[in-house]
Amino acid sequence: MLQFEDIITKIDCHITEDLTLQEAIELMYSQKWNLLPVINKQRNPIGVFTRSSLYKMVMEECPLTTPIKNYLHKQVKTIRIDTPYVKIEEIVKKSKVGTGVVVDENNIVVGILTKTDMVMSLLHTSQELHTIKTLKRTLETAIDHAFDGIVMTDEMKIIQMVSPPFLQLFNLEFEDVLNKPVEKVLPQLRLENVYKTETAEVSGFLEINGIKYIVHQIPIMENGKIIGAIGKVVFRQLNEVSELFKKLQTAESKASYYHQQYEKSEIAKFNWDHLLSIDPIMEKLKKSGMKAAKGRSTVLIRGESGTGKELFAHSIHNSSARSKERFVVVNCAAIPEDLLESEFFGYEEGAFTGARKKGKPGKFDLANGGTLFLDEIGDMSLPLQAKLLRVLQEREFYRVGGTIRIHVDVRIIAATNRNLERMVKEGLFREDLYYRLNVISLHVPPLRERPLDIQLLIDRFMVEFNQILGTSINGIDKRAKEVLPKYEWPGNIRELRNVMERAMTFAENGVIKYEDLPDYLVKNVAAKEPHLSVSLVENAELEAIKRALLQVKGNKVKAAKLLGISRSGLYEKIKKYKLTM
DSSP states (O other): OOOGGGTSEEOOSOOOTTOBHHHHHHHHHHHTOSEEEEEOTTOOEEEEEEHHHHHHHHHTTOOTTOBSGGGOBOOOOEEETTOOHHHHHHHHHHOSSSEEEEEOTTSOEEEEEEHHHHHHHHHHTGGGOSOHHHHHHHHTTTGGGOSSEEEEEETTSBEEEEOHHHHHHHTOOHHHHTTSBHHHHOGGGOTTHHHHHOSOEEOOOEEETTEEEEEEEEEEEETTEEEEEEEEEEOTTHHHHOHHHHHHHHHHHHHHHHHHHHHTSSOOOOOGGGSOOOOHHHHHHHHHHHHHHTSOOOEEEEOOTTSOHHHHHHHHHHTSTTTTSOEEEEETTTSOHHHHHHHHHEEOTTSSTTOOTTOEEOHHHHTTTSEEEEETGGGOOHHHHHHHHHHHHHSEEEOBTOOSEEEOOOEEEEEESSOHHHHHHTTSSOHHHHHHHTTEEEEOOOGGGOHHHHHHHHHHHHHHHHHHHOOOOOOBOHHHHHHGGGSOOTTHHHHHHHHHHHHHHHOBTTBBOGGGSOHHHHHHHHHHOGGGOOOHHHHHHHHHHHHHHHHTTTOHHHHHHHHTSOHHHHHHHHHHTTOOO
């Protein structure tokens, strides 16, 4: 039999009346608690600090260092740890606050009971509930706070209840699912199976928008007859609670390893479909690249770092007549200058100390008949530029230490993020090589000039990182959405990808928030858009006003009374934060 102490949220920290406002905000935010039980030296409860207490301090513009002792609710209603479980159910159904302070027989605080604690315990004891009506009445006070998705059906397989996280995962609204047959609205859950088997089941792995999830199908029985079913969709932190997911991760790691080994061979991995864009300039550029791919001419791809120049090179090769041949990549900036020549042209036996006994072919040898992609060509030394020019003009070269001319048929695609024209004027790049390379020039625009592509790429990275990280992120809040397009993205798509990976790692509750974005990005935008820079206290104030207005359905008089401020003061706040109700 489930015990009360098994379902409570235990408190492992000492919260005293000397706690500061900043510490209270951080603790309530990190732990997702609606109240903080405040204790004395004997660990007995002396009051509670609630969200309304927090809002009051914010409204009064208290400094973050202000202790919370003058804002405590002194009347504390406690629940004994030895309270029978049946009585706990009644307390939860009648409670208006949503959280209770739990004490032991010596009146020492041991934890708190939240609605989320209750709903999770009810999922384990659903077989013991007498009727579907009892289940609904018990769950409806807590289901909105359920961590994972929950859907409940009656004996006719009609959906009677659904949780917000469930709707968020499947991108649905309440009216899309309530009072409708589960097999028509949500066939992927296969919830109707338990009506036949009358046995709880667990599905295999399913996926939506890159988010993996499993479904617990739980029958609700009364007097040996099934009167409904619960579908519990587990998708958050799945890798921490499921051994099956660990096995999947192992399999994916092996697949990733073999994929990496495959990538090391001279094969172009990308095509035009990988260049995601809805920007008209990019679409025109892709069409130019497709036309260039049909010929044999040298192509020079220009643009800032991180714009996708390498993807263009791969795509040109894959749509050319040489697509079946090798695609060899040389990063001119990554190879030491004294090794570049041997990398390009190879070397003969005994060419230098430490050389292989039978010599080694160079990149031009390997690319014969195919394509040689010279990335970061602006970083090539002048002596090597002269030798490269000879190969481009005469289609032949000598290996290091060799005396035999080697003829090759290689198409050159080069890329750089440097200003070659300026380098030519400064004598850092050969003018004749520049004109030899600049036969067909494609300039990839930076991300800041492609605002239409930012949201498109964000959506793509969200799906990608949900698969890689095992996260379940499916949205971005309003403030974060305002910031991202206003940033200039000096690192372009590569930087956006890194920012999304970081934000999705830190995000909670399925949504990327303003606080999850890197500090440097936020500060950069805030310097140019001061109205977007809202402090922690201002953010708490804003949330308090939003909640109050929502609670009273937009009635500003009632909202002002609820917040403990004047009506004119509320209007000033609404104007300040540009709220519309």
